[in-house]
Amino acid sequence: MSDKQKQIDAHNQAMSEFIGMANTMVNDKGFDMKLVSAALMAASGVYATFTAAGNEGFLAPNGIDRVADMYKKNLAYIQQRKKEELEAKGLEAKPVTETDPPAGSNES
Numbered sequence: 001m002s003d004k005q006k007q008i009d010a011h012n013q014a015m016s017e018f019i020g021m022a023n024t025m026v027n028d029k030g031f032d033m034k035l036v037s038a039a040l041m042a043a044s045g046v047y048a049t050f051t052a053a054g055n056e057g058f059l060a061p062n063g064i065d066r067v068a069d070m071y072k073k074n075l076a077y078i079q080q081r082k083k084e085e086l087e088a089k090g091l092e093a094k095p096v097t098e099t100d101p102p103a104g105s106n107e108s
Helices: 003-027 033-053 061-088
Strands: none
Touching (some): 003 033
16 A cells, blocks of 8 residues: 555544544534534644644744635535535535525424
């Protein structure tokens, strides 16, 4: 197995563990899903800052822009993959906005 494949596998395992922890917080501990999502994003921001600047530093405005751009590109990639996954299953891939009610809810 190549080093790149090992890195991809490690990334996917870490991501799955974070999602599993988030699901446990929602399903077993009763946390609100949106709260958990916001907390994961905040934790990621804290860790990204630590990775770039350590415990004694912080990001300058251009560093914030670089991290935000990485998040934006990653999210766009994730959404493209999700769309392709849905289409491969023969489902209609329809984008959802934040103002749309969650799937399966009775909100309208």
